[in-house]
Amino acid sequence: MSYTYYEAINWNNVEDMIDKSTWEKLTEQFWLDTRIPLSNDLDDWRKMNDAEKRNIGLVFGGLTLLDTIQSESAIEAIRPDCRTQHEEAVLNNIQFMESVHAKSYSSIFSTLNTKAEIDEIFEWTNTNEYLQKKAETINEIYRTGTALQKKVASVFAETFLFYSGFYAPLYYLGNNKLANVAEIIKLIIRDESVHGTYIGYKFQLGFNELEEAEQNEMRDWMYDLLYDLYANEELYTELLYDDLGWTEDVKTFLRYNANKALMNLGMDPLFPDTANDVNPIVMNGISTGTSNHDFFSQVGNGYLLGAVEAMRDDDYLIGLDS
Template sequence: MLHKIMNWQIDEDELDEYVWDKATAQFWLDTRVPVSNDLLDWKQLSDIEKRVVKKAVGGLALLDTLQSEEGLYSIKKGARTQKELAVLSDFTFMESIHAKTYGTILISLNTFKDIEEIYDWMNNDPRMQFKAQKVNEVYQSGTPMQVKVASVFLEGILYYSNFFIPLWYRGQNKLANLAELIKLVIRDESVHGTYLGYKFRQDFDALSSAEQEAFLDWMYTYLDELLENEFAYTEEVYSEIGLADDIKTFVKYNANKSLQNMGFGIYFEEATANAVNPIVMNGISIETANHDFFSQVGAGYLMGEAEAMTDDDYDF
């Protein structure tokens, strides 16, 4: 087999190099955000609130581990260009950073016993395992297009039920450092989702009308299965603090965003930005040193802060 050198002077797809530059420019590490500074806020939370936050962070750790170990490996098999492979390698590394970040959060705020309990929960909870298994089934045996859809749905929808809680506390000026780490993760996932949505669309547009129709039947059936489980998971984890309905709306809002990233219309007409809990939208939008999630790391990063995000930050 002939091995070809990666020639960065050739533009097979101009978005590859653009995303490479932006993704590498916003590189960060979990160790530079002092989560332990949130200990005072953490101690003031009720036991129920602590349990919910731990489940949110633990659930993210499980899904990001899956994405770093299986997801990007499967996506690479369907890469269209050599530069795309380089971009996906960056994504793989950052997914590992994200998975470690959740461990850093748990270690900074909890005892060893608490951490063992939450790891046991996320490794055995039926709803969490359903998410991981349904996505990994596609990663292991799906077509390149199906794999991209599974990845976009994982990063753009299934993460967001657990992103909600840190943003909700940030909107109330609590757990600021934890939330800033989550905002850094969201900034990365926004790039990943929009890039893979774009790559998916290139494949989708090459299909015949009949093939497109058949694929959409599969995609929306798959989406409904994921959402049914996601809404049940949300009820189980978040109803005891009265936020289940708000989180479902947030998930629907991000489902619309994920579909738009792949070039489709919105799925939930009612799930607009105005329908999302304003505390969470405020938690996303609090300004720091930089405004654009595609900007350089900058002073905001050096101080352990993330860039402000707006509704437009979910799309290229």
């Protein structure tokens, strides 16, 4: 008599091909912060004024907090509702890369900042009311939300909440400054693009199984959550960018990415802002391609890992009814 106590994962029999294509995309994109020559940006850093340096430190502190939540809480919250074994494997990959992202900011800090400055950044990060509010809002959903609500929280974090922090390095990249720091951000954006579309796709599978009344309830909850997060994000953006005079441009960027998050979830955009409204210097930098160079010699500031294409918004939104 034979029986199955535990089922071995079989990659030769994949139930959902999106799991396989996502695994392949993520492994093709693999990178580590230790391969980016951050010290090459020190000349640019020394020429920046105090307000610019302070802004960079604070935005990266905030990004570290968000990636810590995503690595420690998000995947653990989503994992119990996996549809396939292959989905769980993909989530394992995502969780590891979120830890890589969180660590990469510390590599930036150790290159650009003194120990005292780093301690000050983390003290600010761990006590700032706006950062802590979005951390609490997202993490409480991971703790107590439904399976679909947890996926919404993750997509909102990946595709919306990170972008107040991403704006500054992308802006500097467009002005030929901090190219290697910005390269790390571009690599993170490339990963987050896959994470957001993949988890959004899994959300849509579950959403389409709901009754109409349940769909309407979920949709209302989702938009209410986004309104609350955006209101907090406006205050956070004012705190970060008022001194530089960039606040309104950053808010436009946030609204554009909030729409992208909704689209990942198969929903209609909320705000009128489009790519044409975003500062073109930043849109140039947001391209998910990286500089092409020799991985082993560390020449340049990207990875040569075969032909890795940039992620498109519609890569996984196939065969789904919004």
